[in-house]
Amino acid sequence: MQFRKYSFKLNNQSIAVEAPPAYTLLEVLRNVLNLTGTKDGCSEGECGACTVIMNGKAVNSCLTIMEQVEGADVITIEGxxxxxxxxxxxxxxxxxxxxxxxxxxxxxxxxxxxxxxxxxxxxxxxxxxxxxxxxxxxxxxxxxxxxxxxxxx
Ligand code: FES
Ligand code: FES
The missing domain is CATH 1.10.150.120 ([2Fe-2S]-binding domain)
Structure with a gap:
């Protein structure tokens, strides 16, 4: 599987992660960064359990692909x-x-x-x-x- 590097700000710290291009922000948070406070309820934008704040707005991280996260400012419940x-x-x-x-x-x-x-x-x-x-x-x-x-x- 091909991985890509993504750089963004997470809970006020600049980070870089490697993940497959198809990964969502929810998958990166939970499976790559082991930040399991953000929950996976439905994986399809229906329940809101995966909500994080990205660039000041509440977003469903299960619908947010990592391409969209590049350079963004993300706050999770851990923050x-x-x-x-x-x-x-x-x-x-x-x-x-x-x-x-x-x-x-x-x-x-x-x-x-x-x-x-x-x-x-x-x-x-x-x-x-x-x-x-x-x-x-x-x-x-x-x-x-x-x-x-x-x-x-
Ligand atoms: S996990 Fe249900 S909206 Fe994202
Ligand atoms: S789903 Fe159990 S407290 Fe909301």
Whole structure:
């Protein structure tokens, strides 16, 4: 198999990885870099479990091929987790009980983080709209909504 080298910024550090050209960002994160915080739920853009922030926007990493990642700025849940003490969103998810099995949580947090970066005090409707691509099978969404509202207050 032929490999290609990709250079990009990951969690504020410049990195270079080698991967087959057909690899997605999700495959590189999980299979090459062993960053398993980003989850693989459906591999086809339906569940949002694989959401990361790329160039300031929430994207499905399962649909993002490495060609698109060259030179980009990518933040994953591991980047967010580094700043647990100071991160209002992470604390709000825990304090509001917005996490059950946790499979959806990294993706929900990345979508929420991207929203809060451009809209620091979103309304409930704005949050629902921003998170509509993220499926959660456990919580019923009410605690997630409360957590993002709290983080934005
Ligand atoms: S794994 Fe990417 S949207 Fe489901
Ligand atoms: S907490 Fe289990 S899928 Fe959301």
């Amino acid at each position: 967010l987790a580094k700043d647990y003490e100071g991160d209002a969103l992470l604390r709000a998810f825990i304090e509001e009980g917005a996490v059950q099995c946790g499979y959806c949580t990294p993706g929900l947090m990345m979508s929420s983080k991207a929203l809060l970066a451009t809209n620091p005090k979103p309304s409930a409707d704005e949050i629902k709209k921003a998170l509509r691509g993220n499926i959660c099978r456990c919580t019923g969404y009410a605690m997630i909504l409360k957590a993002v509202l709290r983080a934005g207050s």
